[in-house]
Amino acid sequence: MFFPSGFPQNGYNGYNGYNGYNGYNGYNGYNGYNGYNGYGVPDDGVPVQALLTNRDGIVGAELEFPQHIVSNVQNDPENLKRLSPGVRAQILDFALKSEIEMTFDKGKASLWRRGPLTGKKPKTAYHSLISMKAPEEKQLIRQLRFLYGYANIRQDRAPEIISQVQAPMPFYATIGFLDPARTPYTLEFLGAALRFTVYAEMQLKYALAVKRPIEFSPQVQPMIQTPTHGSLPSGHSTESFLTARLLLHVLRSSNAPQYKPAGDGDDHWGEMLMRLASRIATNRTVAGVHFPVDSVAGAILGLTLANLVTSLSTGKHVWTSASFDGTAFNDEDDFDWHKLYDAKSDKQAKLLKNGKKTWATAERCEPLGAAQPVLAWLWNKAVTEWDDFDSSSKSGV
Amino acid sequence: MTQNGALRPLHPVKNDLTDFRLGLSPDDGQWWSALLTLEEAARGISIDEFVQSLPPGLMEHVIVPVAYTLGDRSVRHPRNFLTVIAHQSALHELNRANAFPNVVDVDLGTHVDEEHLDFNAEPIDTTFNFVAVPPDSVVMVVIDDGIGIAHNLLRDKRTSTRVLQADFFAVKPDPEAKNATYGRRLDKAQIDALMEEYHINGILDEVGFYKATGQIDFASKTFDAVSLNRSHGTHVAAMAAGYPMGKIDTDDLTKQGVKNRPIVCAALPAAVTQDVTGQSLLPSLALALQSISNLTRRLVLGDTKDLAPVILNFSYGNTSGPHDGTDGTSELLEFYGTIAQDQKTWMALPVGNDNLSQGHAVVPLGKSKKPKTLTMVMLPDDRTATQVEFWMPFGLDEERRSRISIAVSSPDGETTELTAIGAANSKWICDSNGCAIGRLSFKFKPAPTERGMFLLCLNPTHSLSSDAALAPSGRWQITMKTKQKGKKLAGEIHAWIRRDESLPGYAPHGRQSFFVGPDYKRFGEYGLPITTDPNLDASLIRRSGTISGFACGETPIVIAGMNHKASQPADYSATALAPVPQNGGHAPMPRNPDVATISDESYVLRGTISAGTYSGSFARMNGTSVAAPRVARFAGDHIAEAHVPARTFLYKYLGAPKHVSPRIGAGVLNVQVPWYTGE
Numbered sequence A: 001m002f003f004p005s006g007f008p009q010n011g012y013n014g015y016n017g018y019n020g021y022n023g024y025n026g027y028n029g030y031n032g033y034n035g036y037n038g039y040g041v042p043d044d045g046v047p048v049q050a051l052l053t054n055r056d057g058i059v060g061a062e063l064e065f066p067q068h069i070v071s072n073v074q075n076d077p078e079n080l081k082r083l084s085p086g087v088r089a090q091i092l093d094f095a096l097k098s099e100i101e102m103t104f105d106k107g108k109a110s111l112w113r114r115g116p117l118t119g120k121k122p123k124t125a126y127h128s129l130i131s132m133k134a135p136e137e138k139q140l141i142r143q144l145r146f147l148y149g150y151a152n153i154r155q156d157r158a159p160e161i162i163s164q165v166q167a168p169m170p171f172y173a174t175i176g177f178l179d180p181a182r183t184p185y186t187l188e189f190l191g192a193a194l195r196f197t198v199y200a201e202m203q204l205k206y207a208l209a210v211k212r213p214i215e216f217s218p219q220v221q222p223m224i225q226t227p228t229h230g231s232l233p234s235g236h237s238t239e240s241f242l243t244a245r246l247l248l249h250v251l252r253s254s255n256a257p258q259y260k261p262a263g264d265g266d267d268h269w270g271e272m273l274m275r276l277a278s279r280i281a282t283n284r285t286v287a288g289v290h291f292p293v294d295s296v297a298g299a300i301l302g303l304t305l306a307n308l309v310t311s312l313s314t315g316k317h318v319w320t321s322a323s324f325d326g327t328a329f330n331d332e333d334d335f336d337w338h339k340l341y342d343a344k345s346d347k348q349a350k351l352l353k354n355g356k357k358t359w360a361t362a363e364r365c366e367p368l369g370a371a372q373p374v375l376a377w378l379w380n381k382a383v384t385e386w387d388d389f390d391s392s393s394k395s396g397v
Numbered sequence B: 001m002t003q004n005g006a007l008r009p010l011h012p013v014k015n016d017l018t019d020f021r022l023g024l025s026p027d028d029g030q031w032w033s034a035l036l037t038l039e040e041a042a043r044g045i046s047i048d049e050f051v052q053s054l055p056p057g058l059m060e061h062v063i064v065p066v067a068y069t070l071g072d073r074s075v076r077h078p079r080n081f082l083t084v085i086a087h088q089s090a091l092h093e094l095n096r097a098n099a100f101p102n103v104v105d106v107d108l109g110t111h112v113d114e115e116h117l118d119f120n121a122e123p124i125d126t127t128f129n130f131v132a133v134p135p136d137s138v139v140m141v142v143i144d145d146g147i148g149i150a151h152n153l154l155r156d157k158r159t160s161t162r163v164l165q166a167d168f169f170a171v172k173p174d175p176e177a178k179n180a181t182y183g184r185r186l187d188k189a190q191i192d193a194l195m196e197e198y199h200i201n202g203i204l205d206e207v208g209f210y211k212a213t214g215q216i217d218f219a220s221k222t223f224d225a226v227s228l229n230r231s232h233g234t235h236v237a238a239m240a241a242g243y244p245m246g247k248i249d250t251d252d253l254t255k256q257g258v259k260n261r262p263i264v265c266a267a268l269p270a271a272v273t274q275d276v277t278g279q280s281l282l283p284s285l286a287l288a289l290q291s292i293s294n295l296t297r298r299l300v301l302g303d304t305k306d307l308a309p310v311i312l313n314f315s316y317g318n319t320s321g322p323h324d325g326t327d328g329t330s331e332l333l334e335f336y337g338t339i340a341q342d343q344k345t346w347m348a349l350p351v352g353n354d355n356l357s358q359g360h361a362v363v364p365l366g367k368s369k370k371p372k373t374l375t376m377v378m379l380p381d382d383r384t385a386t387q388v389e390f391w392m393p394f395g396l397d398e399e400r401r402s403r404i405s406i407a408v409s410s411p412d413g414e415t416t417e418l419t420a421i422g423a424a425n426s427k428w429i430c431d432s433n434g435c436a437i438g439r440l441s442f443k444f445k446p447a448p449t450e451r452g453m454f455l456l457c458l459n460p461t462h463s464l465s466s467d468a469a470l471a472p473s474g475r476w477q478i479t480m481k482t483k484q485k486g487k488k489l490a491g492e493i494h495a496w497i498r499r500d501e502s503l504p505g506y507a508p509h510g511r512q513s514f515f516v517g518p519d520y521k522r523f524g525e526y527g528l529p530i531t532t533d534p535n536l537d538a539s540l541i542r543r544s545g546t547i548s549g550f551a552c553g554e555t556p557i558v559i560a561g562m563n564h565k566a567s568q569p570a571d572y573s574a575t576a577l578a579p580v581p582q583n584g585g586h587a588p589m590p591r592n593p594d595v596a597t598i599s600d601e602s603y604v605l606r607g608t609i610s611a612g613t614y615s616g617s618f619a620r621m622n623g624t625s626v627a628a629p630r631v632a633r634f635a636g637d638h639i640a641e642a643h644v645p646a647r648t649f650l651y652k653y654l655g656a657p658k659h660v661s662p663r664i665g666a667g668v669l670n671v672q673v674p675w676y677t678g679e
Helices: A008-015 A019-031 A033-039 A048-058 A077-082 A085-097 A137-151 A154-163 A169-173 A184-208 A235-253 A268-287 A292-314 A373-384 B016-024 B047-053 B070-074 B088-095 B188-197 B206-213 B232-241 B270-274 B281-296 B328-337 B624-638 B646-654
Strands: A100-105 A108-114 A126-133 A319-325 A351-354 A357-365 B031-039 B079-087 B103-112 B131-133 B139-144 B155-157 B163-168 B184-187 B263-267 B299-301 B310-314 B345-350 B360-364 B372-378 B386-391 B404-409 B415-419 B424-430 B436-445 B451-458 B474-482 B492-497 B514-516 B557-563 B595-600 B608-611 B618-621
Touching: A077 A373, A085 A184, A085 A292, A085 A373, A100 A184, A108 A184, A126 A184, A126 A292, A137 A268, A137 A292, A154 A268, A169 A235, A169 A268, A184 A235, A184 A292, A184 A373, A235 A268, A235 A292, A235 A373, A268 A292, A292 A319, A292 A357, A292 A373, B016 B088, B016 B103, B016 B436, B016 B451, B031 B047, B031 B088, B031 B281, B047 B070, B047 B079, B079 B088, B079 B281, B079 B328, B088 B103, B103 B270, B103 B281, B139 B232, B139 B281, B139 B624, B163 B188, B163 B281, B184 B188, B188 B206, B232 B263, B232 B310, B232 B608, B232 B618, B232 B624, B263 B281, B281 B328, B310 B328, B310 B624, B328 B345, B345 B624, B360 B372, B386 B474, B404 B436, B404 B451, B415 B424, B415 B436, B492 B514, B557 B624, B557 B646, B595 B608, B595 B624, B608 B624, B624 B646
Parallel strands: A126 A319, B131 B299, B139 B263, B139 B310, B163 B263, B310 B345, B345 B557, B557 B595
Antiparallel strands: A100 A108, A108 A126, A319 A357, A351 A357, B031 B079, B031 B103, B163 B184, B360 B492, B372 B474, B372 B514, B386 B451, B386 B492, B404 B415, B404 B474, B424 B436, B436 B451, B608 B618
């Protein structure tokens, strides 16, 4: 897989059967002198000894040092193109991860997003990004019924579930035309967002410390290893909805008309991406490692983080301030993403209630300042990959 | 029998299998479905009369589903059929041999979850309004399980279904509808409304739709195959009646190759499908037929009063029964097939897939005094009961029957012997500790069957319950003994082991028992399986006679499966009974399959393609159950022009030979099913 590791599920590589996507491994070529093959340049690998003797043979007597070297521009995203993706990943990770902070108070875990920095010694204000409360144990016990029901379809879903133990990007590549050769920056952008998402979701999982289904009954018997981190929010749900919404934002931001909902028309791309995200999330319940309510919380988190990433990358896009209160969630309910989000309008549901109790909110907020430069650089590269062009748009030929 | 093996007194009962099965289940107020066969030969009996004959104390434990209309309840029939939902205690009462003389049989169905019952449902009025369908319509009826009614091949437009009515039994009722006692009944308007509701951004949210119909409910014990990528009912329904959707802006769909094939369907409970023995089928099948007939006999062609022709496809099979057309399933199909006198009704059934399952044996009577022994292998880890039926020849009188006995020896060496004395008797089969692990019974089935039957019921060989009495796995010896004195004892005893395997997608609880013997050759030259009984076969185990016990009735056309590439009958496609020597009287004749059609592309490419569960998907399934709907599709194209019964039409169409083949009937029918979605 192209995607950088760091996903907590990587310990279970043995479950991964999606070998057909090994084509992504071509990007390993960046990792050293052996990487030229990726561009079609013949290269069988060069021993260091050969480079040493070669220099000895051609270097000649010492020359004067060159006088006219232009300094690099400092702290400028133009430098990013000179960096290997691995190095860029560190820059991007810093940019995203430094945007949020977490607090925990009386059972409520909150992620806060940073406002604009001011002053030489930076000062800022934090704004509520998302807050979450876990459901009570008695609710989870009632949700166990879903685990038993979904277990009936494990054989049917097994190939998908096993293929989705790791970040299931190939599934998204069946909807959007993702390919390392065609859309490297989109993949890099999604990868950065996913690492950020794992970073954020793990904090919430850690803080809320919700038990996994396997701890409630000896009959759940998950078909894959239960990860050691908490059950809610579901990481797969968070990541899959983040990926779906973020990819949709990239597609819609390109000039390719097919990705935009036309007038009163339907939005097939958004709907299909969300259906995929939902299936990936649900498959974790089928597998026996998540309650449906975990997927609900995960989807809200993923959708919210996706909006934040787009807002940080563009400086124009709205972001969402959301909340999820598991104690108010109706434990009779299965996971249904349509309640949470409308793909065509790209809006999360403002207010979701169970009787008189509010279990989810989402408020659209105006951007806080300009785009993060490094994120904007990658965003623009990614969006351009999806632009269509025709002969009239080409000049000077 | 009780689950823990304690012996209880055996009282005479009407249906020994029902008694055996009720005994395996603790009486904890559980509802069951059951089919009551009512009889009053002279003046007939109506459902109302039966209900009125019940004492008040029993009435509250018996529910008559509202699918029986007020009109139907008042009609007398010499032999009438009624599916009831009843408590176990009531069924014990009704099944007692000497109680309720008008109830001649009690066939037990399955447990019925109380949450699947609507106690407030109301019977529909007897006034039947006729419903017009386009003049070239042929109504396609599908009874199956896991029917994905939202599949695009069953719609005519994006949010318009061709399904006029769908029954789902093992689902939670719609409290507003009040139109079904057990499960739900949806009509086209309701289905279309749900399609509209779940059509979001131009794509139908099918999981949401099926949750709304009640078919998918992961929080309950309901399981429906529409939650799987492949489902038998969707595959079969599309094979029989699947056509591409029309374009949204065109009303005249026939111009786009869409045929007017309104669909009426019923999905049987998953528990019935999962129980491949067929022992629990009859109540829900009867209820399905009743509900379906409530609509089909009201459908008229255009503005005429002509009833629309009907093709019924029932792709289920079974190994039990007398195989002479007098079994319960055949009787029900005949009853409902003629309920509307002026309605052309053709039925398609599969011949079955048990050709090589070693589940049938024939023991000749009278040729030798030497006892004949069959060996049956019961596998370990079988969590369901094993049942074997031994059918005597037609027309043996009581004296001759009483000279036949059967001895069953367990792998542990315990032997139980029973003689066919009287009209019915039975014995427990016990292990060496005196614990009941099975029952051996005899019953004489009066006319039209007029045959005696031994029934061997054995407990599972494995259970998760620590106090369950288990039958030992291994080789069971079953010996037929006869006394040759007095009138000649001739004919054959036919033994059939009921199906007991696990179906794909369902919980793997059953393990199929089978006969073995030194003279049964499985493989011939080059290691290929032998698919027809070799001449002069000394073996008691036979391929001939493996035809489904459901497929022996008079009316249905019976479909065999072909391996297309090999141009041969599929190995598993069952074989008809060889002609059976009769003992006078008017015994029903054994049935052949009528035609064969493709059920496998080749030995490598198994199965044929039809709809997967979800729109836009296709799936591959094999077996004669997917061959039957292919012929149903063909029948749909010809029933309007035909003025003869289905079999006569088919034989004429194929230029049938004088002697039809026991494996492919009158020949091979080539039915093209061009799949294209038309979107």
